[in-house]
Amino acid sequence: MRFDELAARDVVIWGAGREGMAAHRELAGRGIGSVIAVTGTGPAPDGVVTGDAAWALLQSAGAIVKSPGIPHTFGEYIALRDAGVPITSLMDLWLTENRDRVIAVTGTKGKSTTSALVQHILTALGRTAELAGNIGIPVGAHVGDDIDCAVTEVSSYQAAELTASPRVAVITSLYPEHLPWHGGFENYVADKLRLAAFGPDTVVVPDPSDDLGRRVRAVAGDARMLSPASLGIAVTERAISWDGAGSLALADMNLVGTHNLTNAALALAAVDAYLGASDRSRALEAVATFVPLAHRLEVVPSGDGRTWI
Template sequence: MTSWSDLAHVRVGVWGVGVEGSASLRRLAADGIVPSVVVDRESGVEVEGQPVLGLDDGGLDRLRACDVVIKSPGISPYDAPALALADAGTRITSGLSLWLDSAPRERVACITGTKGKSTTTAIAGALARGLGADVFTGGNLGNAPWDPQAGEHDWYLIETSSYQAQAIHSGPRVVAVTSLSQDHLTWHRGYPNYVADKLSLCTRPGVEVVLAPVGDPELGRHADALGPHVRYVPEELAPWTEALHLIGRHNLRNASLAGAVIRALGVPGAEDDTALAGAAATYQPLRSRLTPVGQVAGVDFIDDSLSTNTLPTLAAVDSFPARRVALLVGGQDRGIDYRPLAAGLDGRAPEVLVLTLPDNGPRIAATLRQHAPRVAVREMPDLQAAVAAAYAWAAPDGVVLLSPAAPSFGVFKDYAERAAVFVEAMRGLA
């Protein structure tokens, strides 16, 4: 029993009702299956017409009584409730794993990596569509390929997080890994587990091609985990990449990987640079990924709110090599080591001012003061104050860069709210 079609005669639970959980409920309803639905919060609501039971309101016992539990990605298999289900013999799987077990995997690519996977997936999708292919882009981007609303397609490009990769049993034909650095350490219970869970996708049954960028030091240190089918992709300033209008060398790497993905899949036209240039012109940059959001009296404001660890933040700073950069960092504390951030910024002093934000701003500031004493650091009470101070320092022709190297949760609902507050503070200056 491995795929969605195998669930018809077993007891099914759905644990978590976010984007993936809701898609799973719609798929089960289309298949005539009524599951038990459990969430970590309290009972008393309905999702997709199904009553929801809280985990502490008998939900865990309800899940124990199931043969298969379809878990949402945010629920860690290392937490006590998941371990209790495993001990009880309940099989825990995911919607993506069930889909991959019966999908046309020769026409599927999963794109993972600490950072860059969303941009790489979006670029690959734009290129494929621009070449005339019927392509689905989704996964961690926010839509599920098993959702009945998704329909059938010729090609599938699935952004795959470390949470999702951990639960996958059968792989697609093509896997791309964009980068590797510390992230989600609490969920994975440390960096070794994070690396093992994320890169496990590379050696799942069915994988024939693994694409990775040349020169990523962490991927080089963990090259054995990439498996026997790895192909290294160089950063190439091909003519077609200019039409993407990307900021930053790391995005050139993402574009090179995106082109390699559609070539490995065999999308018609992917070998033709002229055709790719026309396709690249259709690309629309994703929000909050090195996105210019305005200028005030010569100072550029850049929203990179989705940068939630040190790797993309350093890449963002390096995207402005000849300019003074006021860098806004900080957010939810997930135990990430910020010494690499200090080491990377030390070479940019005094052209960089770091303004740290709650909640982990004091810890970031302490790390920078100890390991990069030449870098100026100011601890700020909130994002609005940080924007005002950053603008005053960056004038008359510098950059104010929101690239937090931390998630938004706690102070903000999500990255989009953090970005909106950043933009509103900029407009207040104008």
């Protein structure tokens, strides 16, 4: 769904969290009126419709912009879906209009670090890139039209509402997680992989031949499937190397853990897919200067002679 499709509808934003409030601001900035509704018995900000009145608004809505935290297994969601009420999300609305300048990353683990690495590498190559999405920065107008790339982390909750794919999609991994929200592992996988199901140009995966790669291929249509290895990027327990570009030891990075070499390889492949074969040596060198996100295997200062993570 596109933003302009909401203009003539009675729009209800379901949820008053960070993304719900961001959706309200985004629609207001586009001249589209909306009402925020919160069902259940929890507290809500001033001006938000709650209780029975909120449920009545949702049932009569011309379109609902749903916050990510509301599960698909929730009885009220199922009732609204079965009644045919159009349900979208801020992520879906934004991605539909901006897909050509987006690298989006999802996966059970590694998506935040990989997203931040993509932005860092793009910046090191002289491109303007902004980070948004599940990393804590809702998408919207602040992800400006004048940037080269919007690097967007997408959670399974956000992917579940998608009807558009980015130009480059990255799927880092798939393990059982958030199963009550999605209603089981197969539903979780299907919701995650919606990121790649609506015509991306390229999908980057760790290995096209493993279970994840096969699942992605089944939904990705004619998209180019790309892995780091197919670009000549190799990962060992102690280093990452790129044919013709050089190598980089884990000991020379700020990253901790061999798994982060895989995240770095996926980020390098995503940037290469987005820009074309750019300066691969500079891209690889940029990984060494990446500062990891807070609380991801972060070393805690200690004077007792031991390393605390």
